[in-house]
Amino acid sequence: MAKTRKRLRIVVIGSAIMDLTTFTDRFPNPGETMFGNQFDLGFGGKGANQAVAARLCGAEVDMVSRVGDDIFGPATIENFQRQGIGCRDVRKVKGASTGAAPIFVDPSGQNRIVVIKGANDTLTPDAVDLALPRLRRADVIVLQFEIPLKTIYHVVSLARELGIRCILNPAPACKANFRKIRSVDYFIPNETEAEALTGKPIRTVNDATASARSLLDMGFRRVLLTLGEKGVLAANPDGVRHFPAFPVRAKDTSGAGDAFIGCFATFLAEGRPEEEAVQRASLYAALSTRNVGTQKSFIRRRELDAEWSQRPRS
Ligand code: RIB
Numbered sequence: 001m002a003k004t005r006k007r008l009r010i011v012v013i014g015s016a017i018m019d020l021t022t023f024t025d026r027f028p029n030p031g032e033t034m035f036g037n038q039f040d041l042g043f044g045g046k047g048a049n050q051a052v053a054a055r056l057c058g059a060e061v062d063m064v065s066r067v068g069d070d071i072f073g074p075a076t077i078e079n080f081q082r083q084g085i086g087c088r089d090v091r092k093v094k095g096a097s098t099g100a101a102p103i104f105v106d107p108s109g110q111n112r113i114v115v116i117k118g119a120n121d122t123l124t125p126d127a128v129d130l131a132l133p134r135l136r137r138a139d140v141i142v143l144q145f146e147i148p149l150k151t152i153y154h155v156v157s158l159a160r161e162l163g164i165r166c167i168l169n170p171a172p173a174c175k176a177n178f179r180k181i182r183s184v185d186y187f188i189p190n191e192t193e194a195e196a197l198t199g200k201p202i203r204t205v206n207d208a209t210a211s212a213r214s215l216l217d218m219g220f221r222r223v224l225l226t227l228g229e230k231g232v233l234a235a236n237p238d239g240v241r242h243f244p245a246f247p248v249r250a251k252d253t254s255g256a257g258d259a260f261i262g263c264f265a266t267f268l269a270e271g272r273p274e275e276e277a278v279q280r281a282s283l284y285a286a287l288s289t290r291n292v293g294t295q296k297s298f299i300r301r302r303e304l305d306a307e308w309s310q311r312p313r314s
Contacts, residue, residue, distance in 0.1 A: 224264070
């Protein structure tokens with residue numbers, strides 16, 4: 001008899017944003033108009049991307065988010081519905097615009113992103129309380145920094161109170177009160193965010209190791225520091241371990257960090273050992289860079305499983 005996987009519940013409390021991605025050979029100088037190579041319009045936002053990645057990896061996912069009353073708001077909600085993501089707690093805010101992100105991608109696939117938060121800034125602690133029936137059933141709660149900090153603090157303390165595992169992706173980096181967030185189970189910055197938080201530049205894996213240790217010293221219990229093509233570091237009081245990246249030919253790295261987090265949350269919720277969850281998520285993130293866009297570059301679980309069975313691992 002075929003074994004069926006238990007479906008785990010993940011609640012993502014975070015942003016939904018429209019991504020306007022331009023592919024260009026270089027960036028224009030001040031006052032210069034130039035031609036780009038390609039444009040892509042897609043659904044994004046770190047929260048929404050992480051929710052979609054978790055869903056595609058096999059989790060039941062509920063989203064708590066806010067969109068504007070412009071053309072992108074209803075389209076964003078329909079996108080969640082199409083993906084099978086619960087959106088009882090995704091509401092349209094009168095008079096607000098949906099979040100938007102102009103993204104620039106260079107020929108190496110590297111991205112630069114500007115986020116205009118719009119309706120995401122109206123996701124208050126009260127809005128989270130309205131989602132309590134969904135939150136109480138969650139195996140894992142996932143958060144990022146594209147919503148108000150007071151909401152993040154509220155959710156982190158709520159997660160503790162309810163005994164639900166909580167993952168915080170401090171992206172984009174901003175000045176937060178560490179005492180209010182360090183009880184999260186996993187703190188997952190990338191190198192830019194870790195640099196901003198610790199004040200220590202990261203050029204090498206050794207720099208990253210020192211940075212991960214500083215984050216532990218600041219009181220975080222487990223840190224996963226994502227390093228793009230250099231892989232990922234898993235740090236906890238027992239030590240720091242480096243997992244090299246899976247080699248791929250990258251076209252667009254936008255959303256790769258979100259792919260990592262959504263996938264990691266799913267394998268964590270499934271009860272896989274941390275080391276396996278990190279490596280599977282790392283492969284999922286690498287594979288997402290082969291295609292253009294954020295959510296639209298994420299693959300399904302069966303494709304990930306097939307790649308996982310073929311790839312040599314450390
Ligand atoms: O992490 C990538 C995401 O960052 C994009 O989808 C963009 O919307 C910004 O939130």
